[in-house]
Amino acid sequence: MDAPLSEETVRSLELGETVYLNGPVITGRDEMHIRAMEYLESGKDVPADISGSVLFHCGPIMMQREDGSWSVVAAGPTTSARMNKLEPGFIRSFKIRAIIGKGGMSKDALEAMKEVGCVYLAATGGAAISLAEGLNRCTGSEWLDLGMAEAMWRFDTQKFGPLIVAMDSKGNSLYENVASSLVRP
Numbered sequence: 001m002d003a004p005l006s007e008e009t010v011r012s013l014e015l016g017e018t019v020y021l022n023g024p025v026i027t028g029r030d031e032m033h034i035r036a037m038e039y040l041e042s043g044k045d046v047p048a049d050i051s052g053s054v055l056f057h058c059g060p061i062m063m064q065r066e067d068g069s070w071s072v073v074a075a076g077p078t079t080s081a082r083m084n085k086l087e088p089g090f091i092r093s094f095k096i097r098a099i100i101g102k103g104g105m106s107k108d109a110l111e112a113m114k115e116v117g118c119v120y121l122a123a124t125g126g127a128a129i130s131l132a133e134g135l136n137r138c139t140g141s142e143w144l145d146l147g148m149a150e151a152m153w154r155f156d157t158q159k160f161g162p163l164i165v166a167m168d169s170k171g172n173s174l175y176e177n178v179a180s181s182l183v184r185p
Contacts, residue, residue, distance in 0.1 A: 003054045003157070005097040007117035013165045015172045019121065020161035024154065025100070025135070026050065027058045029078055031150035033086040035143055040093055047142050049154065050094045057083060057101035059149025061128075062138070070138040072155070076128030077102040080120070088112040100163060104175035110167055120167035122174075134160030 001009070003023030013019070026049060028036070039046045060075040080101030083090075087105060090096065091112040098118060099105070102125045113119065123131060136158040144151045166174045 003098075004052055005054060007097070010097050010117045010119050011169045013119050013168060015165055015168045015170075015174060017165040018162050019165065020159045021054060021098075021134075021157050021163065022159065023054075023157060024049065024139070025054045025056050025157050025160065027056045027060055027075075027151075027153040027155070029057060029059050029150055030082055030086065031146045032143065032152045033083060033090050035146065036152075037086070037090065037093065046094075047152065050096075050152075052095050052097055054098040054100065055096050056123075056155075057099065060132070060135070060153055062148055062153065070141070070153075072132045072135045072138060072153075074128035075132040075135055077123040077125060077131070079103045080105050084109060091116050091118050104166060104173065110171060110173055113167060113169055114171040117169050119165050119169055120173075121161075121163035122166035123161075123163055131160070134158060136160075 001019045036046050057078040057080045058075050061073040062070045063073050064070050084106040087109045096118050098121055100121045100123050134157050135155040137156045139154040139156050142152040
């Protein structure tokens with residue numbers, strides 16, 4: 001699947017589907033979300049590539065080369081529930097098309113995904129080295145003052161995955177399905 005993703009493409013994805021991404025992906029954890037929202041609310045310029053992005057909940061381990069460019073060493077998914085309070089507003093404000101992470105997100109985030117046309121793509125926890133291989137090339141960063149893990153990193157991906165559509169734009173969630181199957185009458 002090629003990023004940037006259109007709303008039509010996102011809305012066509014089915015719960016449980018396996019996808020691989022090619023194209024631009026950005027990373028962001030708590031502090032990146034907070035900074036972007038603060039900038040937006042105060043009228044400061046926000047990096048344009050946040051809008052309509054594929055957002056990877058990840059604090060990558062990066063290495064700077066002698067020529068000043070960066071390469072990724074490891075890039076495992078962060079537990080997305082950490083962003084539950086921030087993500088609904090972030091999805092709505094920036095029309096995020098896909099979020100990559102682990103563990104799923106809240107019902108409020110799922111509602112925002114349904115409204116905007118966004119999916120949650122589950123990445124395998126513990127596969128940081130394998131996932132880093134799909135982050136083909138680092139194309140830049142923002143807000144390095146937040147620290148390596150909290151900065152926003154830009155990557156050009158190639159066959160990034162496998163990723164599972166775990167929350168779709170129709171309001172369905174594999175996490176909810178599992179939880180409801182565990183409830184005994």
